[in-house]
Amino acid sequence: MHVMIFGAGFSGKAIAMAMPEAARISGTTRSAEKFAALSENRMQPFLFDGRSISEALLSELKSVTHLVQSIAPDAEGDPLINLISTCVGKSGLKTLMPNLVWTAYLSTVGVYGDHDGAWVDETSECRPVSARSRQRVMAEDQWMAACAAAGLPLAILRLSGIYGPGRNTFRNIEKGTARRLVKKDQVFNRIRVEDIGAAARFLADRMADGIFNVTDDEPAPPQDVVLEACRIAGVEPPPEQDFETADLTPMARSFYGENKRVSNRKIRDMGFSFRFPDYRMSLKDLWPAEKPD
Structure with a gap:
């Protein structure tokens, strides 16, 4: 199991620490100054600025089996998907990562937008209000299309406020x-970062495909x-x-x-228990x- 975490920040580090069985865990950052922090969290660090993929990173991707994308989208959508499409076209994910078997995208419950305080679940309508939430919806759609084209399972983790x-x-x-x-x-709603890591491992172990609210029990x-x-x-x-x-x-x-x-019943009904x-x-x-x- 070789896990690659694009954008290995607060949540990415927690995911790395939640996967001790992985033979190798790699992570990207925009700054070499953060290499030590990634290494302390069991990751082999690589630079990635969202505009190009270095030869070292391209070589690393060849053995990746599990991909986690945590980089925020911009006005053009998901920067990683856009870059992959530019580099290798529609063949995309499996061309760069021939051993890839599972993918996760870290999104946000912000995609649901405003529901006047009502309960929402993974089947609820997305009504994004802010530009950043609309960008997340676009990025989710891009990842669903890319993984469908590659025949890969995709777990979209919609996260609430992280602490x-x-x-x-x-x-x-x-x-x-x-x-x-x-x-x-x-x-x-809120979510403790360690529960994000545990949920990602839980979904990876099951090769889960679909949308999952990763959030606490109590808005x-x-x-x-x-x-x-x-x-x-x-x-x-x-x-x-x-x-x-x-x-x-x-x-x-x-x-x-x-x-x-935001309801977390779907992932709980699968057997996941939130620690917090x-x-x-x-x-x-x-x-x-x-x-x-």
């Missing part, structure tokens, strides 16, 4: 950036998460702020334009390592 060690509400509290923004009836108001983190940390919570009058960047405000409750199914138990688990010295 975990070193990237969580406790860090925001410490930096003084935690805010209790209140918008009536607004909820978000909740964002201000409740901040309040719980402050309670655990023993600090005074920041005051509540009305979303309508709060000073926010356009991107931050755009997140609140999509309100939905809700934010309260997850924050409690994170606190010992996040506690200031």
